[in-house]
Amino acid sequence: MITTDNRDETKDRILDAALKRFIHFGAGKTTMNEIAEDLRCSKASLYYYFPDKQGLHLAVLEKISEHLFQTMEERLVEMKKATDTLLDFIAIKYEFGCKFFRLEIFKLIQEKKMITPQQFRAFRDREHKLFTRIFEFGNDQGEFHLKRPATEIASLYQDVLEGVRYVASDGLPVIEIPNEDFFAKIVAKQRAIAQIFINGLKYKD
Amino acid sequence: MITTDNRDETKDRILDAALKRFIHFGAGKTTMNEIAEDLRCSKASLYYYFPDKQGLHLAVLEKISEHLFQTMEERLVEMKKATDTLLDFIAIKYEFGCKFFRLEIFKLIQEKKMITPQQFRAFRDREHKLFTRIFEFGNDQGEFHLKRPATEIASLYQDVLEGVRYVASDGLPVIEIPNEDFFAKIVAKQRAIAQIFINGLKYKD
Numbered sequence: 001m002i003t004t005d006n007r008d009e010t011k012d013r014i015l016d017a018a019l020k021r022f023i024h025f026g027a028g029k030t031t032m033n034e035i036a037e038d039l040r041c042s043k044a045s046l047y048y049y050f051p052d053k054q055g056l057h058l059a060v061l062e063k064i065s066e067h068l069f070q071t072m073e074e075r076l077v078e079m080k081k082a083t084d085t086l087l088d089f090i091a092i093k094y095e096f097g098c099k100f101f102r103l104e105i106f107k108l109i110q111e112k113k114m115i116t117p118q119q120f121r122a123f124r125d126r127e128h129k130l131f132t133r134i135f136e137f138g139n140d141q142g143e144f145h146l147k148r149p150a151t152e153i154a155s156l157y158q159d160v161l162e163g164v165r166y167v168a169s170d171g172l173p174v175i176e177i178p179n180e181d182f183f184a185k186i187v188a189k190q191r192a193i194a195q196i197f198i199n200g201l202k203y204k205d
Numbered sequence: 206m207i208t209t210d211n212r213d214e215t216k217d218r219i220l221d222a223a224l225k226r227f228i229h230f231g232a233g234k235t236t237m238n239e240i241a242e243d244l245r246c247s248k249a250s251l252y253y254y255f256p257d258k259q260g261l262h263l264a265v266l267e268k269i270s271e272h273l274f275q276t277m278e279e280r281l282v283e284m285k286k287a288t289d290t291l292l293d294f295i296a297i298k299y300e301f302g303c304k305f306f307r308l309e310i311f312k313l314i315q316e317k318k319m320i321t322p323q324q325f326r327a328f329r330d331r332e333h334k335l336f337t338r339i340f341e342f343g344n345d346q347g348e349f350h351l352k353r354p355a356t357e358i359a360s361l362y363q364d365v366l367e368g369v370r371y372v373a374s375d376g377l378p379v380i381e382i383p384n385e386d387f388f389a390k391i392v393a394k395q396r397a398i399a400q401i402f403i404n405g406l407k408y409k410d
Binding site: 147148152154156159160162163164165166167189192193195196197198199200201202203 | 327346352353357358364365367368369370371372394397398400401402403404405406407
């Protein structure tokens with residue numbers, strides 16, 4: 001008899017196997033067959049859990065973004081200085097982006113196919129709550145001197161960091177899929193901008 | 206005999222008439238016929254200067270962006286505080302954007318038809334020089350304490366302000382043509398971000 005625990009465990013094993021394949025060979029090039037072979041299970045049992053590759057791909061993305069949020073939330077618990085946590089978050093997201101480049105997340109977001117604007121918004125809202133807590137913490141500790149509510153600062157911060165992703169050096173929006181080099185360039189810019197933004201919050205009139 | 210002076214004068218009169226029409230009725234809805242009527246000249250003489258509406262439209266845009274730059278450059282000459290000039294520039298560009306909304310600049314930029322990436326880059330480069338001078342001035346006067354070269358700060362500042370234009374509240378790039386309300390919302394965000402960015406430059410470790 002398959003219990004809920006068993007089912008969750010099998011699902012997790014499938015997600016891990018798919019993730020490994022996706023990272024090594026790219027999500028587009030991986031077949032359901034290959035994943036079944038890696039797991040030494042029949043295609044039928046794989047399809048029982050994930051009727052198609054798109055569903056599996058999405059489940060993998062959900063799992064790793066859950067992991068990303070957990071990492072960020074843990075960092076929040078042990079926060080001592082808001083500045084350090086903000087810069088940590090950029091590093092964590094960069095690492096996440098590099099590791100999972102082959103999961104074709106950027107492609108999916110831009111195609112607006114599998115990842116809907118609603119899902120994207122949910123991601124942003126969750127991140128917004130984390131940033132709000134960091135800015136509040138920094139203000140309470142006297143590290144920042146906020147002239148606007150922390151929730152508004154968090155939105156502006158998100159807009160600023162997200163915004164540079166779409167601005168190429170000629171200022172036209174980049175809607176192409178970024179390659180590794182371009183991604184690294186964007187993150188370097190985010191870091192420089194975050195530093196100025198953070199100093200702006202430290203500034204006391 | 207048509208002298209160069211005469212020709213320039215006639216061209217200018219045509220551009221002024223076209224601009225008036227464009228602002229009132231929109232560039233798309235204006236015909237070459239209507240412009241000729243406003244000028245009380247024959248269509249033939251209008252077409253002598255501008256063989257098609259697209260060329261006329263582009264010439265109008267060049268004229269008004271030249272005017273925008275001249276306004277900004279004059280402001281630079283009388284600069285007393287870098288902060289004031291930076292905030293002035295946002296106001297000047299907003300006024301420019303509102304006044305010339307019907308010139309369908311945003312549409313042209315996004316369609317990448319009439320305004321090429323090269324032209325866009327030239328615009329950005331010229332603006333970059335102005336910003337660099339403001340940041341240098343602020344640093345020289347002790348108003349700012351730059352931790353990076355003024356030219357790099359200027360690029361980051363441009364990226365930040367341009368970037369928010371493409372970030373909707375859900376973080377997906379907005380490639381639709383902004384309406385008046387959306388435009389006002391973006392500029393309010395730019396103002397808030399500019400203030401934090403500027404304070405970041407004032408901050409002394």
